[in-house]
Amino acid sequence: MGRFTKxxxxxxxxxxxxxxxxxxxxxxxxxxxxxxxxxxxxxxxTAGVLTVCSEIPFEPFEYEDPADPEKYTxxxxxxxxxxxxxxxxxxxxxxxxFDALQSGLSLATDKCDLGASAMTITEDRRANIDFTxxxxxxxxxxxxxxxxxxxxLDDLAGKSIGVQKGTTGExxxxxxxxxxxxxxxxxxxxxxxxxxxxxxxxxxxQDQPVNVIHARTDAxxxxxxxxxxxxxxxxxxxxxxxxxxxxxxxxxxxxMRADGTYKQIYDKYFA
Ligand code: ARG
Numbered sequence: 001m002g003r004f005t006k007x008x009x010x011x012x013x014x015x016x017x018x019x020x021x022x023x024x025x026x027x028x029x030x031x032x033x034x035x036x037x038x039x040x041x042x043x044x045x046t047a048g049v050l051t052v053c054s055e056i057p058f059e060p061f062e063y064e065d066p067a068d069p070e071k072y073t074x075x076x077x078x079x080x081x082x083x084x085x086x087x088x089x090x091x092x093x094x095x096x097x098f099d100a101l102q103s104g105l106s107l108a109t110d111k112c113d114l115g116a117s118a119m120t121i122t123e124d125r126r127a128n129i130d131f132t133x134x135x136x137x138x139x140x141x142x143x144x145x146x147x148x149x150x151x152x153l154d155d156l157a158g159k160s161i162g163v164q165k166g167t168t169g170e171x172x173x174x175x176x177x178x179x180x181x182x183x184x185x186x187x188x189x190x191x192x193x194x195x196x197x198x199x200x201x202x203x204x205x206q207d208q209p210v211n212v213i214h215a216r217t218d219a220x221x222x223x224x225x226x227x228x229x230x231x232x233x234x235x236x237x238x239x240x241x242x243x244x245x246x247x248x249x250x251x252x253x254x255x256m257r258a259d260g261t262y263k264q265i266y267d268k269y270f271a
Contacts, residue, residue: 099166104128
């Protein structure tokens with residue numbers, strides 16, 4: 001989608017300003033569009049723009065694509081791009097610190113309208129965040145060097161387990177590590193994966209789809225264990241701040257599920 005989406009979003013935005021109504025690709029009115037004559041009804045931090053925070057890279061959900069004029073791509077980016085289009089907003093993606101995003105801080109301080117960062121919906125996070133409906137189901141996993149002989153967490157006694165700070169993978173590692181293991185936190189998978197490849201850590205415990213991509217990229221690494229943590233990703237909004245935007249995003253998501261757009265995007269990354 002890339003540039004095309006952005007241009008389409010821009011055109012929708014103009015249409016909204018001029019006529020106060022938008023249509024989807026089938027020519028039906030978009031439910032979530034602003035009322036006639038009212039500007040920025042969805043109360044985004046910048047009128048006409050959906051500013052989305054995401055911690056990048058976390059392939060296949062969000063990662064850099066040198067060929068893409070907008071720089072970022074991935075499952076989450078495509079989903080929010082489509083949501084922005086349906087809401088008549090232009091998408092702007094801001095690469096942000098995951099820990100500050102999952103704590104609710106980046107949202108509370110108006111850095112972005114929405115967090116789309118493969119973020120698991122948890123009760124703890126709900127204290128500071130309003131989550132959209134779930135849009136992806138996930139699990140945890142353990143990635144190690146093929147020749148390491150490590151096949152489970154228990155083999156990591158006396159070794160180090162790398163995690164991304166502030167993630168559910170970090171929590172899982174803390175709760176299930178064997179005695180004598182060391183947990184090393186990194187700000188991003190962008191540091192975590194090179195650290196494993198350089199032998200600075202002996203394993204990465206994180207979301208399974210991301211570890212699977214690493215094992216696919218470099219045959220010297222393998223996912224040896226999966227943990228059924230029953231996680232679901234949601235998009236994040238500042239707590240109790242913008243119920244209209246929350247409802248609009250959920251509405252767009254539901255539409256995308258109903259008309260096959262969600263499945264199309266899903267298949268592009270996971271089929
Ligand atoms: N799903 C995990 C969590 O919510 C990890 C998410 C990390 N996302 C990212 N874009 N770096 O804690």
